[in-house]
Each structure stands twice: as C-alpha cells, then as structure tokens.
Amino acid sequence: MSERYFEDFVIGQVHKPAGRVRVEKDEIIAFARQFDPQPFHLDEEAARKSIFGRLVASGWHTAALTMRLIAGSEYRAATGTIGLGFDGMRWPVPVLPGDELRIESDVLEMRPSKSRPDRGLMKIRTRTFNQNGEVVQELIANAMVPRRPAGQVQ
C-alpha cells in the first residue's frame, strides 16, 4: 500500500478501493447503545413500529465505517488525511444488518495551502455503496494532505 501526496491526486479521477466492510446486527446495536440510543437503532421489535419499519444503523455508524474504508484504502494520504469539515453529507438509504459496504472517492477541487506550503487542500466526494449498488452515504469533505517533500523522487 503506497501512500499518496497532494501531487498524486488528480481532479475527476474515481478511486474504487477494494476494501469491503460487512455490518452485523450486533455491531449496529452496540454502536447505537454507545452513541445514538434511538429505538430504531437499538431493538428490532421497536424498530418495526418506527418510521423505518426495521432495525437500521445510525447514520454516524455509516459515517464511521466509511472512515474505516477510507483509512484502509490505497487512496489515503501520506502521514494521514486531516478532515477539516464537510460541505455536505446525505444518507439517502439506511444501512441494514448484513449489508456489505464499499466506497468510491473522487477529487472535486484541489489547491495548495497558502498558510502551509507543505500542505494541499482538496475537496473530496466519497460515496458509500451497499451490495445492491445503492448509495447509502454521500460525503463532500474538505481535507488537508501533505505535499511531496522537495527533492523527493516519486
């Protein structure tokens, strides 16, 4: 797994990392107990009576699993990607027990940092898909990545 510098990213290029993560029911419930204890994330019977009609993962669980796929991919930047924030995030389809998630990322914008000449700024779209090809999350993120040190051969 080679790590990337700002100079290695190209606007419009779509990265499709091979990583997959399967979401189990007990993980959905454990995450919800710790961070998002709402009935439709905690209990199948209560979830059946909710607007979802079934147990669904917390959107924050989907977001955290997406970060795991990003961190484990060859798409990641050398020394780590610093998330500065988001321009938008959507959860159009809920994540269900047994779903298998994967991501696709592309760079929408990039520019060198003015305040930190050793860094570049990128706007990255990361879409998370389930096994049926449905988008379960779309995230437009602003991130800071290192530039290749001067004199270093690619």
Next chain:
Amino acid sequence: MSERYFEDFVIGQVHKPAGRVRVEKDEIIAFARQFDPQPFHLDEEAARKSIFGRLVASGWHTAALTMRLIAGSEYRAATGTIGLGFDGMRWPVPVLPGDELRIESDVLEMRPSKSRPDRGLMKIRTRTFNQNGEVVQELIANAMVPRRPAGQVQ
C-alpha cells in the same frame, strides 16, 4: 424528560442541554482502532510527531459523542429525530483526552413536510463545546421530526 413535536420547536431559540460527556484517552484510541486508525488518533508518541503534536480524537468520534449528547437531551423529538443529511460540518479545534463536551442547538429553518403531513422538516445547528468554551464541532443538519397528532393536547 418530555419529548418534543415539530410544533414545540421555535426558530432562533437556543437549547443548552445539561448533559456533559468526558472523553478519555482509552476511548479515543478504541474508537480510532475500530474506525479511524491514523497515527495521531492511536498513539501518543506517533501523535507527537504528527501535525497535531499530540493525541487527538477522530472527528467522527466527536460527531458520535455529539449525537450521544443530542439523543440524551430534552431537545430530542418524540419517536426520534431522523437525520436526513447535513449542509455543513466543521471541526475547528481538535478534541483532546480529558476534554468535557457539551452542546448548544438552535433551529435555523422549519417547514411542514409536503410528502408526509405527519412530519416536519428542520434545519438545526448544533455546536459542540469543550470545557474552555471553544467550538470543537459545528454541524448544520437537516432533520425530520413528527408533528403533534391531531387532537392531542400539548
């Protein structure tokens, strides 16, 4: 703790739930191992050499802890708040081991749902503060909450 309907929210009113959550170092590392395994979230020595200069929580951990504070507050909606997505999120200051977080929320916009007459749509800003009053996260969320059933007394 009384649950709220769409009709109980007021644009501009700032809610300051009493809940606090203290973030321990081992929790920062455990979350990072599971979801965001980057050196500055995992290991104090590696973090010292990183851009942060010290161990910091994953932004997704801050987001999940914020959800816990929202879910535990009197601000929450009856039958649960359905997050539809975000217009923006920022992490201006990192969360450090030992930080104690709290939230403030206010409604920026609200309107009845056209497709679901029993629901209302709200744009809510939730800011997460550390014990020094610094904003560690600002989230502009679009959420769906239930309307008060017809005939039900407040």
